[in-house]
Amino acid sequence: MDAALWAIGRGTGVVGLVALTLAVLLGIVTRSGRPLPGLPRFAITLVHRNLSLVACVFVLIHVVALFFDSFAQLTLLDFVVPFFGSFLPFWQGLGTVAVDLLIAVTVTALLRNRLGLRAFRLVHWLTYALWPIALAHAIGNGTDGTSPWFLWLAGISTLAVVAALSWRVSARFVEFRSVRTGETS
Amino acid sequence: MAARRFESTGSTGTLLHIDWTRCDGRGLCTELLGDQLDRDEWGYPLARVDSGSLEARDRSNVPIPADQQDAAADAVALCPVQALRLVPRP
Amino acid sequence: MTVRDALPPAHGAPGPSAAPTPAPLAGGVVPPATTARLFLAADPTFAAHRAVYGPMPGIEHPNALVDEVRLSGLDGRGGAGFSVWRKLAAVLASTARTNTAHNNSGGMRTKRPIVVGNGSEGEPLSRKDETLMRRAPHLVIDGLLACAAVVGATEATLYVSTEGANAMRTALAERADGARIAVVVAPDGFVTGEATAVANALEHGVSVPRDHVVHLSESGVRGRPTLVQNVETLAQLALIARFGAAWFRSIGTEDEPGTRVVTVSGAVDAPQVIEVAGGTPVQTIIAACMNAADGADPADKADPADDADAAAGALSSVRAVLIGGYHGGWVPSGDLAVPLSRAALEPYGAHPGAGVLFVLGTGGCGLETSANIAAYLAGQSARQCGVCVNGLPAMADVLSRLAARHRDARLPAEIVRLAELVTGRGSCSHPDGTARFVLSSLTAFQTDVRAHLEGRCEVYG
Structure with missing residues (x-):
């Protein structure tokens, strides 16, 4: 039983990270206001949202599976309060931080149309902290964290996100230059 | 297509209100409501209105035919800057 | 292009019709008989104001005053020219509606309407609101308080330019009911006087227009029914409340009843703020601002034909007149017989608006x-x-x-x-x-x- 839980925990963790990476990349594309070949703007927004929710589901399974795993010795406290774990407390704590951030980002995204744009946007920016923390957790805590195939995966993911980020901050990022600067109420 | 044209001239339905102080011309609504919205040279939604004097055109409140209500609701929900809402037609 | 310092005192100008000699009212007050209606007080004090216009009648039946304003045909003088009684009625109706809804839903606090006098005058070529506030501040106050009484507001706000604020504060300090009016200074800027920008300024302190799906009369400042009226509109309303709709209509035309305060600037000898009868030909107004018309006071001329002759001479240096301000339209020199009326100016894309007439001389492109x-x-x-x-x-x-x-x-x-x-x-x-x-x-x-x-x-x- 423990072996199964452990395998589920490992597998969902890796898949969750991959889904999260793709969600981040599509989130950046969404912000650019540009379509992708074969994928119109509204579809990018929908795929971004759905991939994010898929990542959440995998992270949830990951966390629950490892909670019932006797070796990890997780307590309920470890779900929300970081750095109190018994095994690799720092790296596991990063996972807890990532989960907290994921909860905040997901809840505010789902309530976006009620919260207002400013609150949504501020919290959504936390994704840029969430993603590297989750990656660091995977490398430092994961059973496969330092195995070559995972390091390759992590390397490629990092390259993709860094490339997308440098595009994000470049001058030609948005489809149309946005020059509205008026104070709004 | 003929049925759609017929319905779009009816008086039922709602108006899609564009809050220009929020709109950044991100273009999702113009994809979802291609029959109602064009896109101008700066990316902003441009109501397709083919009649009426220039002064009479209210291009901030776009009539949405009954068969496009769902698409309009999607546009409202998906607008990245919350610049859209549906209001009842007066 | 601005005429800020070159303005002589405002005065009445010729109109196409003269009022019959009115009968004195109680207290020996005589309703103004010529186009000089708003600037009759010898000085801006409350005493001078009371001496000329008498006391403001009490508002016992709000609907009666709304009705009188409807009969008068008064339109807004801020630029948009919206019917004044319709705005009043709309605020009254939506106040009644909201309060009924509130009472039905468990007696929440009623939503009192907001009443604002708008003298921000963002139009750079306009000086008439400032002139009015400096010369006849008490008419503005009378009108503002009357509007507040009509819609059931206990307080009111004046949203005015810096110059106007000084004049209005002095006037408000002179009278007991002045304490019910707050003065808010509007920042400079063309769009800061737009009605939703006024509501925004009072609610958030940011004077920029805002998005709206319903009129301010329904939901304005903090969601309350909001009435925004230009200061000249308020002054005209104060006279209608005193002397009635029939008196108001005794000058001007059927479509453009009463008088209108206009600012004439540009290539004229005497740029000025001037009160004219509604529907006065544009050339008559321009001619009154030229030195050629100095010989006789234009108000004395009874024969319109004389006017036209004098105008033709004085207008030889005019290339075109911009009417209605920067959102208005040009009327070329050949068409200056056009009356200052909404219908006649429409083909030019112009409108009486806030009463701005800017004259382009023959030397300007x-x-x-x-x-x-x-x-x-x-x-x-x-x-x-x-x-x-x-x-x-x-x-x-x-x-x-x-x-x-x-x-x-x-x-x-x-x-x-x-x-x-x-x-x-x-x-x-x-x-x-x-x-x-x-x-x-x-x-x-x-x-x-x-x-x-x-x-x-x-x-x-």
Whole structure:
């Protein structure tokens, strides 16, 4: 039983990270206001949202599976309060931080149309902290964290996100230059 | 297509209100409501209105035919800057 | 282009009709019989005001005053020209509606309406609101308090320019009921006086127009029914409350009853703020501001034919008149017999609006002047709406190329295209008004447009 839980925990963790990476990349594309070949703007927004929710589901399974795993010795406290774990407390704590951030980002995204744009946007920016923390957790805590195939995966993911980020901050990022600067109420 | 044209001239339905102080011309609504919205040279939604004097055109409140209500609701929900809402037609 | 310091005192000007001699009211007050209605007080004090106009009658039946305003035909004097009684009735109705709804839903606090006197006068060519507040502040206060009484507001606000604020504060301090009026200073800027910008300023302290799906009369400042009236409108209303609708209509025309305060500037000998009868021919107003008309006080002339002769001489130096301000339209010199009325000015894209008449002399190029104004208007965007932010500078730019005599035959069509593109696509009427003005410059100076496309200018050669 423990072996199964452990395998589920490992597998969902890796898949969750991959889904999260793709969600981040599509989130950046969404912000650019540009379509992708074969994928119109509204579809990018929908795929971004759905991939994010898929990542959440995998992270949830990951966390629950490892909670019932006797070796990890997780307590309920470890779900929300970081750095109190018994095994690799720092790296596991990063996972807890990532989960907290994921909860905040997901809840505010789902309530976006009620919260207002400013609150949504501020919290959504936390994704840029969430993603590297989750990656660091995977490398430092994961059973496969330092195995070559995972390091390759992590390397490629990092390259993709860094490339997308440098595009994000470049001058030609948005489809149309946005020059509205008026104070709004 | 003929049925759609017929319905779009009816008086039922709602108006899609564009809050220009929020709109950044991100273009999702113009994809979802291609029959109602064009896109101008700066990316902003441009109501397709083919009649009426220039002064009479209210291009901030776009009539949405009954068969496009769902698409309009999607546009409202998906607008990245919350610049859209549906209001009842007066 | 501004005339701020050159304004002589305001006075009444000729009108096409003279009122019958009115009977004195209680207290020996005689209703004003000529076009000089708003500026009769010898000085801005409360005593002088009371001496000329008498006390303000109490508002016992709000609907009776709304009815009187309806019969008077008074329209708003801030620029949009919206019917005053309709606004009053709309605020009354929506206040009644909200309060009924609130009482039915468990007796929440009732939503009292907000009443605002707007003297922000963002139009750079207009001085009439400032002049009115300096010369007749108590008429404005009377009108504002009457509006508050009609809609059931306990307090009111004056949203005015810096100059107006000083005059109004002095006047408010003179009277006991002045304590119920707060004065808020409006920042400079073309769009800061737009009604939703006024509501925004009072609610958030930011004087930019805001998005709206219902009228302010339904939901304005903090969601309360909000009445915003120009200060001249309020002063006119104060006179209607005293002397009645029939008296108001005894001057002016059927369509443009009463008097109107206009600001004449530009290529005239005497730029001034002047009270004229509704429907007065534009040339009569311009002639009254020329030295040629000095010999006799224009108010003494009874025969309109004399007026026309004098006007023809005085107007030889006029190329065109911009009517209605920067959101108005040009009327070329050949058409200046046109009366100052909404219907007559419509073909020119002009409207009486806030009563701005800017005279372009024969030495000035209309397209160059228009291009400068268009550039100014583009710069006055509140920068909230993308179409305005992008479209107005683009339109101004093409017009300036036309003014600079670029030989590109596509320029006029491009201006028309941009004007149509921006119209109706902003949260306020700034893009619409700017487009209307730019289009009017193409029409009024159409022969010069052709000359410019050939590299010439009718004025500069």
